[in-house]
Amino acid sequence: MPMSAEILRVEDIHTYYGNSHILQGISLQVPRSKLVAILGRNGVGKTTLLRSIMNLTPPRQGKVFFCDEQINNLQAHQISRKGISLVPQGRRLFKSLTVLEHLQIAGRPGGDWNIEKVFGFFPRLQERINHKGNELSGGEQQMLAIARALIANPSMLIMDEPTEGLAPLLVxxxxxxxxxxxxxxxxxxxxxxxxxxxxxxxxxxYIISKGQVVFSGKPEEVACNKEMIHHYLGV
Ligand SMILES: Nc1ncnc2c1ncn2[C@@H]1O[C@H](COP(=O)(O)OP(=O)(O)O)[C@@H](O)[C@H]1O
Ligand SMILES: [Mg+2]
Incomplete structure (x- = not known):
């Protein structure tokens, strides 16, 4: 079977918190080597969707395929071992572990990301090598969260609001x-x-509203649709 053009395929995901039906049938595809952004107001279900893909918040219905293999029946750690790294919202670092320790714990063979490459890519982290998680600035924390995801040598990254809470220069x-x-x-x-x-x-x-995809398309189509931007994104 030929390799399909998309690396990730989500089919009709339904996710609940208790009785609250949060994701109401979400489908999406991520093409290989592309960046797909999920937009939507606060509380529409973006984090729930990313967590559903990783099976951290298991969907009650729907399927997820990664590299043409169904993964929604696997546990979160098995999914990350398949090659998906999550950079969670709010970074979720360890307060008392140093930069180096974070990287050592997360490191996994299988690609060219190692400590040297990480420090070449994020020189600021090398300067902070022995600083603990709670001694880093917001920007440094975000860089460490991304570095930690990369050093696991994934083939795909999932990032949840990587610029949240950062000053414009750091964004x-x-x-x-x-x-x-x-x-x-x-x-x-x-x-x-x-x-x-x-x-x-x-x-x-993809634009999400109330747990459903209300738009999918190119960034240019969003940029010129002021009404949609106002309605679904509130800007
Ligand atoms: N652990 C939880 N328990 C119950 N409800 C939750 C939980 N996490 C999120 N929610 C609710 O689910 C909805 C979607 O939240 P979330 O996925 O975090 O949205 P977003 O990331 O788009 O801001 C919100 O109404 C939120 O209050
Ligand atoms: Mg969120």
Whole structure:
């Protein structure tokens, strides 16, 4: 069977918290080596969708395929071993572990990401090599969260609002880093609230409202549709 053009395929996912039906039949595809951005207001289900793909919040219905293999029946750690790394919302670092220890724990063979390459890519982290998680600035924490995902040598990255809470200058820096990662050929699925940032970096956009996909298409189509932007994104 020929390898399909998409690396990730989500089919009709339904996810609940108790009785609340949060994701109401979401389907999406991430093409290989492309960046797909998920946009939507606060609380529409972006994080729930990313967690559903990783089976951290298991869907009650639907299927997920990664590299043409069905993965929704696997556990989260098995899914990450298949080659998907999640950069969670809010970074989720360990307060008392150093930069180096975070990288040592997360490191996995299988690609060219190792400590040296990480420090070449993120020189700021090398300067902070012995700093603990709670001694890093917001930007440094985000870089470490991304570095930790990369050093596992995944073939795909899932990022949940990587620029959340960062000052404009740092947003720019993280944007440049993600662009560089993308240029290395990574497939990326990213939830984002910053419209400009998403439209600049993404190859494909999905807009979610109330747990459903209400738009999918090219960034240019979003950019010129002011009404849709206002209605679904509130800007
Ligand atoms: N652990 C949880 N238990 C119950 N409800 C939750 C939980 N996490 C999120 N929710 C609710 O699910 C909805 C979607 O949340 P979330 O996926 O975090 O949205 P987003 O990431 O788009 O801001 C929201 O209404 C939120 O309040
Ligand atoms: Mg979220």
């Amino acid at each position: 720019r820096e993280v944007y440049d880093l993600i662009k560089k990662i993308k240029e290395e050929g990574y497939s990326i699925l990213m939830a984002e609230q910053k419209l400009d940032f998403a439209l600049n970096i993404a190859d494909k956009i």
